[in-house]
Structure formats: C-alpha cells, structure tokens
Amino acid sequence: MKIGIVGGTGDIGEGMALRLSPVFDVIVGSRERDKAETTCTIGIETLRKRGKKCSLKGVSNQTAVDDADIVILAIPFKHLLGTLETLGGFEGKIVISPVNPMEKRDFFTFVPPAEGSAALLIRRLLPQSARICTAFNTIAANRWKLLDEELNYSVPVCGDDQRAKQQVMEIVNRISKLQAFDAGPLAASNLVESLTPLLLNIARYNKMKDVGIQFR
Amino acid sequence: MKIGIVGGTGDIGEGMALRLSPVFDVIVGSRERDKAETTCTIGIETLRKRGKKCSLKGVSNQTAVDDADIVILAIPFKHLLGTLETLGGFEGKIVISPVNPMEKRDFFTFVPPAEGSAALLIRRLLPQSARICTAFNTIAANRWKLLDEELNYSVPVCGDDQRAKQQVMEIVNRISKLQAFDAGPLAASNLVESLTPLLLNIARYNKMKDVGIQFR
Numbered sequence: 001m002k003i004g005i006v007g008g009t010g011d012i013g014e015g016m017a018l019r020l021s022p023v024f025d026v027i028v029g030s031r032e033r034d035k036a037e038t039t040c041t042i043g044i045e046t047l048r049k050r051g052k053k054c055s056l057k058g059v060s061n062q063t064a065v066d067d068a069d070i071v072i073l074a075i076p077f078k079h080l081l082g083t084l085e086t087l088g089g090f091e092g093k094i095v096i097s098p099v100n101p102m103e104k105r106d107f108f109t110f111v112p113p114a115e116g117s118a119a120l121l122i123r124r125l126l127p128q129s130a131r132i133c134t135a136f137n138t139i140a141a142n143r144w145k146l147l148d149e150e151l152n153y154s155v156p157v158c159g160d161d162q163r164a165k166q167q168v169m170e171i172v173n174r175i176s177k178l179q180a181f182d183a184g185p186l187a188a189s190n191l192v193e194s195l196t197p198l199l200l201n202i203a204r205y206n207k208m209k210d211v212g213i214q215f216r
Numbered sequence: 217m218k219i220g221i222v223g224g225t226g227d228i229g230e231g232m233a234l235r236l237s238p239v240f241d242v243i244v245g246s247r248e249r250d251k252a253e254t255t256c257t258i259g260i261e262t263l264r265k266r267g268k269k270c271s272l273k274g275v276s277n278q279t280a281v282d283d284a285d286i287v288i289l290a291i292p293f294k295h296l297l298g299t300l301e302t303l304g305g306f307e308g309k310i311v312i313s314p315v316n317p318m319e320k321r322d323f324f325t326f327v328p329p330a331e332g333s334a335a336l337l338i339r340r341l342l343p344q345s346a347r348i349c350t351a352f353n354t355i356a357a358n359r360w361k362l363l364d365e366e367l368n369y370s371v372p373v374c375g376d377d378q379r380a381k382q383q384v385m386e387i388v389n390r391i392s393k394l395q396a397f398d399a400g401p402l403a404a405s406n407l408v409e410s411l412t413p414l415l416l417n418i419a420r421y422n423k424m425k426d427v428g429i430q431f432r
Contacts (some may be wrong), residue, residue, distance in 0.1 A: 007263055017396065050377035055381075090218075100275060106401070107404050108400075109407075110407060124292070153370065156418060181421075182421035183414065184324075184421050185322070185323060187325075190326070190410075190415075191410050194326075194410050197404075197407055198372065199431065201400040202399055202431055203397065205397075205400050208431075211431050211432070213431060213432075214429070215424075215429060216368070216429075
C-alpha cells in the first residue's frame with residue numbers, strides 16, 4: 001500500500017514519514033521536490049542506523065497524490081486552502097486529515113471554518129469520490145520524531161465511507177502502539193479536531209510536553 | 217469543607233455524592249427535598265455496607281447552595297437555565313460545572329449556547345463574585361456509581377480564579393484515582409465540554425461502555 005504525505009517535509013509530516021516508512025511504501029511530498037528528496041535521504045539514513053529497512057521517496061506534493069493509494073494532508077490549517085487549490089487527482093483516493101483549525105491567543109482555541117471542521121472544509125474542496133477520514137490529529141510532532149519511544153496513544157478516526165475508515169484504522173493500528181477508535185461520521189470531526197488545542201492547553205498549564213490522549 | 221450538589225438526586229449527582237461523602241461533608245440538593253432525603257438514606261446504607269463512614273445530608277437545591285462552600289451543578293444542560301433562575305446565594309462561592317451542552321442526533325454533537333460553553337453561560341447568569349470552575353465533565357454516571365471500581369481518569373479543570381481552581385483540583389485529586397489537570401481559563405471550557413459527546417461517540421461506535429479519558 002502506498003501512502004503519500006502532502007507536506008511531508010513539515011513538522012508533523014517528517015515524523016510521520018519516519019514512523020510509516022518501515023511498514024508501508026511512503027511517498028513524501030513537498031512544494032519543493034529537492035526538499036522532499038533531502039528529507040528522504042536523511043530519513044533513510046536515520047532508520048538504517050536503527051537497523052530498519054524502509055520505503056521512502058521524495059517527490060512533489062502533486063506526485064505524492066498521484067502515486068499514492070492513500071494521501072495524508074500533513075499541512076497546517078492556515079495552508080490547507082492554498083495547498084488544495086494547487087493540487088488535483090484526489091478522485092477515488094482515501095484522504096486522511098490530521099488538520100486542526102486552531103489559534104493561539106492567550107490560550108489555544110478551536111477556530112473552525114464555516115463548514116464546522118477542517119475535515120468538512122476538505123470535504124467541500126475535494127471531489128465527491130474522495131474518501132475523507134480524520135485521523136492522527138492529536139499526536140504531537142515531537143512524538144512522531146522520537147523513534148526510540150513507542151506511541152502509546154488512542155487515535156479517534158472519523159469518516160463516512162466505512163471501508164475507507166476501516167482501512168485507515170488498520171493503518172493506525174500498525175504504527176507503534178497506536179490504537180484506532182471509530183469516532184463516527186466525518187461530521188463529528190470537530191470533536192476530534194478540538195482535542196488538540198485542549199492538549200496544548202494541558203501541556204502549557206501543567207508544564208508538560210507533547211501531551212497525548214488515551215480512551216479507556 | 218462542605219460540598220453542595222445541586223441536582224444531587226440525578227444520574228450524575230447521585231454517584232458523585234456517594235464518591236465524595238466519605239471524604240467531604242456532602243449536602244445533596246434536589247427540587248424535592250423528600251427525594252434528596254431518601255437518596256441520602258439509601259446512600260448512607262450503601263456506604264455503610266462497604267464499611268465506609270460518610271457525611272451526607274438531603275436538602276432542597278437552595279439549601280445545598282446556602283449551606284455549602286463549594287457547589288456542584290450536577291444538572292443536564294437543558295435544565296441549567298431553568299434551575300439557576302430559581303436559585304440565589306452564589307455570591308463568593310466556588311461553583312463547579314460538569315455540564316456538557318450536547319445533543320444526540322445521528323451521533324452525539326456539541327451544541328454550545330451563544331456564550332460558547334455551558335461554563336460561560338453560568339458565568340453570565342451568576343453574580344460576579346461566584347468563582348466558577350469546569351470539572352468532572354467526562355466521568356460517566358455509571359462510573360461514579362460503581363463504587364467497587366476505581367475512577368482512573370484524568371479530569372481537566374478550567375477557571376479564572378486561580379485559588380478556586382487550585383482548590384477544585386485538590387478535591388478532584390482526593391477522589392479515587394482521579395487526576396486533575398489545569399486546562400486553562402474558563403473561556404477554554406468549550407474544549408472540555410466537547411470531550412463528552414466525543415467519548416459517547418467512541419463508546420457507541422466501538423461497542424464500549426462509559427468511556428473515559430487519560431492525558432499522558
């Protein structure tokens with residue numbers, strides 16, 4: 001299975017690529033193809049030192065969409081609209097949104113678009129045949145990158161296409177100790193996206209780092 | 217320390233009273249005083265059988281406010297406005313809101329009032345000197361009542377009065393294995409209140425019961 005990461009050289013995308021590439025074929029997309037290639041060269045070396053084989057290829061964002069079965073939109077909310085306007089070819093693909101529309105004011109707040117969530121905005125922007133799921137919203141960039149530590153978290157997954165959601169949950173469950181939970185239809189994504197500003201507030205006010213979540 | 221529970225004979229309030237009364241003086245309020253007295257008689261017996269002493273007294277909702285240092289508003293969101301309109305005497309008191317404005321449509325959704333959260337609605341309705349904190353939002357009624365099981369959850373607490381928030385967090389930390397986390401100012405309560413519809417969706421779509429949360 002080929003997983004493309006749009007924004008794969010960004011803060012979140014880079015760590016995701018490192019965690020995913022020993023298990024899946026990962027295609028790292030970037031606005032600048034050179035940057036994607038460099039990130040992959042470094043990533044392959046990082047994993048090799050840990051004795052891990054991986055499948056990691058650096059390309060443009062558009063090629064990451066075109067060549068993948070599943071596309072992860074690892075981009076900050078503020079760049080979501082601009083990035084999706086430049087890309088096509090999402091027809092029939094599974095598209096994963098880990099995007100959280102939030103702002104830091106005195107504290108972190110959830111600031112959704114008019115559609116109610118980043119996921120529903122993506123739903124409006126992409127072709128109807130794209131099968132959108134929300135996943136990986138609450139895992140901090142640093143945690144993705146700390147390869148020697150397990151990711152022992154719960155991952156809520158939303159989506160309207162049951163088979164796509166099942167497939168995304170299976171991907172989640174194959175990464176470290178992540179555990180996927182069905183969190184309902186795509187319209188329930190606002191409840192998932194608002195977890196991240198909450199976790200950032202918890203980290204800030206309790207002097208913690210990279211706080212995650214477990215359901216139990 | 218005297219803790220009054222407005223709505224103390226309701227689904228959540230009853231279990232709260234059972235968990236709190238071995239540690240604190242608990243004053244159970246109800247619209248019907250008789251019902252509060254009966255609930256307390258049964259509660260005292262339930263705890264006695266488990267070899268636990270407790271301090272539990274059944275009164276009217278107004279007396280629960282008047283006689284307590286700290287008041288928990290254990291009422292469903294739909295009754296919040298109506299209940300607070302009938303009550304006074306909140307001046308200077310610490311008021312805890314575990315209230316979650318939500319609705320069950322096809323799935324559970326967060327439906328906040330115009331103020332943005334139940335906590336901010338309470339802030340508007342109560343006198344300025346009332347020190348409002350959000351706490352206990354995510355603990356299911358059944359979990360409160362299962363006295364033989366520990367409550368091994370995280371409890372996010374919001375509030376603007378730092379001393380009041382500290383006191384509420386200390387109360388949380390004295391109940392079973394609950395662990396309080398400072399989740400920021402009262403204006404961040406929407407992020408806490410929207411956890412509960414998320415957890416209800418998770419329970420529903422994963423065939424789980426009374427799902428709770430841990431930060432880590």
